[in-house]
Amino acid sequence: MSNRVVCREASHAGSWYTASGPQLNAQLEGWLSQVQSTKRPARAIIAPHAGYTYCGSCAAHAYKQVDPSITRRIFILGPSHHVPLSRCALSSVDIYRTPLYDLRIDQKIYGELWKTGMFERMSLQTDEDEHSIEMHLPYTAKAMESHKDEFTIIPVLVGALSESKEQEFGKLFSKYLADPSNLFVVSSDFCHWESVLWNGFTNELPSFPQRGMSIIEQLDPVSFSNYLKKYHNTICGRHPIGVLLNAITELQKNGMNMSFSFLNYAQSSQCRNWQDSSVSYAAGALTVH
Numbered sequence: 001m002s003n004r005v006v007c008r009e010a011s012h013a014g015s016w017y018t019a020s021g022p023q024l025n026a027q028l029e030g031w032l033s034q035v036q037s038t039k040r041p042a043r044a045i046i047a048p049h050a051g052y053t054y055c056g057s058c059a060a061h062a063y064k065q066v067d068p069s070i071t072r073r074i075f076i077l078g079p080s081h082h083v084p085l086s087r088c089a090l091s092s093v094d095i096y097r098t099p100l101y102d103l104r105i106d107q108k109i110y111g112e113l114w115k116t117g118m119f120e121r122m123s124l125q126t127d128e129d130e131h132s133i134e135m136h137l138p139y140t141a142k143a144m145e146s147h148k149d150e151f152t153i154i155p156v157l158v159g160a161l162s163e164s165k166e167q168e169f170g171k172l173f174s175k176y177l178a179d180p181s182n183l184f185v186v187s188s189d190f191c192h193w194e195s196v197l198w199n200g201f202t203n204e205l206p207s208f209p210q211r212g213m214s215i216i217e218q219l220d221p222v223s224f225s226n227y228l229k230k231y232h233n234t235i236c237g238r239h240p241i242g243v244l245l246n247a248i249t250e251l252q253k254n255g256m257n258m259s260f261s262f263l264n265y266a267q268s269s270q271c272r273n274w275q276d277s278s279v280s281y282a283a284g285a286l287t288v289h
Contacts, residue, residue: 006093010137011128013099017052017138021099027052028142031060039261039285041067043177044184044244046216046237046262048281049078049135054266055189055281059139061264062283066143068151071183073106074140075154075176077240078132078187085159088169089122090114096134096153100141106152109176113154116172122157130157132187132237140185158240163225166239170221170246177247178256180288186244188237190265190280213262213282219252221245248286257289 013019018027034057042065048055080089090110096103113119122130133155144151161169176182190212212235215227224245228238235241248258262284 005095007095007097008091008093008124008127010097010099010134012131012134016131016135019099024099024138027056028138031057032064035060035064037064039065039287041070042183042285043288044186044286046186046188046241047283048189049132049187050189050279050281058264058266058281058283062285063139063143065285066183068144068147070181071144072151072181073109073154074151074183074185075156076133076136076185076187077156077158077243079237079240080130080157080159081132082129083126085157087118087120087159089120089157091127091155092121092124093127096137098137098141100138101148103137103141103153106154109154118172136185136187158243161239161242166242167246169243171250173243174247174250178251184244186237186240188235188241190235190282216241217260217262219245219248219260221249258286260284260286
């Protein structure tokens with residue numbers, strides 16, 4: 001049996017962000033240096049997955065809250081953009097490459113998750129086509145650079161889950177979220193404006209995303225679901241967010257006290273009428289008290 005190490009290449013480097021390690025390092029350093037660490041240590045963060053020219057500075061607000069001295073495992077939950085998936089999927093590789101340094105997948109945790117029978121395996125092709133997890137890898141590498149040989153990652157591709165599946169996966173991940181040495185990264189762009197406009201909510205444009213953000217801050221998965229049904233808001237990471245909210249609910253039942261705050265909100269361009277299209281981005285952090 002071969003012990004060949006299988007790598008996922010940084011397939012979006014050179015297009016969605018620079019493939020040059022030194023240049024990428026300088027960019028990330030620049031964005032992070034402009035941000036305060038007010039919610040440290042974060043147990044979970046929500047951050048966007050667009051090209052860094054659009055959302056790099058926004059994402060810094062979330063990653064600045066990561067404490068590398070206590071973080072040993074990083075769960076990265078990203079939505080599936082290219083393949084239909086009704087459950088969640090695990091990677092089939094050992095290493096995720098980044099222009100900064102390679103990140104190791106935690107095969108022990110993968111083994112535990114696989115044993116539940118709740119996961120599919122994604123092919124290398126699916127893995128490399130998908131950007132929702134990859135866009136978090138350089139930031140993860142940068143945030144953790146002072147402890148770069150002391151942590152592993154657990155990438156999870158999240159499908160179009162039903163509410164009951166979001167609950168099941170939330171319950172499963174809650175025991176990992178309870179551990180202070182784990183960090184959850186939830187990958188989501190926030191609002192694709194053209195879909196909101198087409199759904200007839202133009203008069204609510206200014207307050208629209210803020211409403212969604214304040215519902216997430218309430219940490220109530222049912223309210224979040226109802227909000228999505230009412231406004232048809234295409235928060236593309238809605239299922240990973242749903243899983244996180246359900247994991248939090250599970251821990252709150254056991255008396256754990258947590259709060260979530262959004263720290264930054266940005267738009268790719270201003271959207272003023274129904275012909276405009278724009279994507280908005282939000283970054284926030286969950287802390288345990």
